[in-house]
Amino acid sequence: MDSLPGTSNAHEEGGFVLRDGSGNLRVERWPSGAQRTIVVPPHRGCRIGAEEIIASFHTHPNSGTAFLQEPSQTDKRAVRDDLDLKGASYEGEWVISQETLYLIDPYGSVGVLGRTRDLLGI
Numbered sequence: 819m820d821s822l823p824g825t826s827n828a829h830e831e832g833g834f835v836l837r838d839g840s841g842n843l844r845v846e847r848w849p850s851g852a853q854r855t856i857v858v859p860p861h862r863g864c865r866i867g868a869e870e871i872i873a874s875f876h877t878h879p880n881s882g883t884a885f886l887q888e889p890s891q892t893d894k895r896a897v898r899d900d901l902d903l904k905g906a907s908y909e910g911e912w913v914i915s916q917e918t919l920y921l922i923d924p925y926g927s928v929g930v931l932g933r934t935r936d937l938l939g940i
Contacts, residue, residue, distance in 0.1 A: 864905025
């Protein structure tokens, strides 16, 4: 909802899901993006500090025919070609659109996980 989906102020949001040495999970958000882009912070070796990156995510909050809801070729290449997202436990990047939740695996393939409302309650 922080993306302000479906409004003229819609913008991408994203972050990393991190696991610490004790197995605890937390989310570290990225700086807010623009209408169609977001910048991923440095994440050398699939880590943020001592924590392991197990997933990443970003939103596709824009609706209407001018906007893709599914992951773009740029999204797929960004995950596939990012050598720092090749950790043993990295599952891939979730793309959260208004209707559908997608997963880009570390090799750039996309799967549909289901309806965003059903999976995330939004």
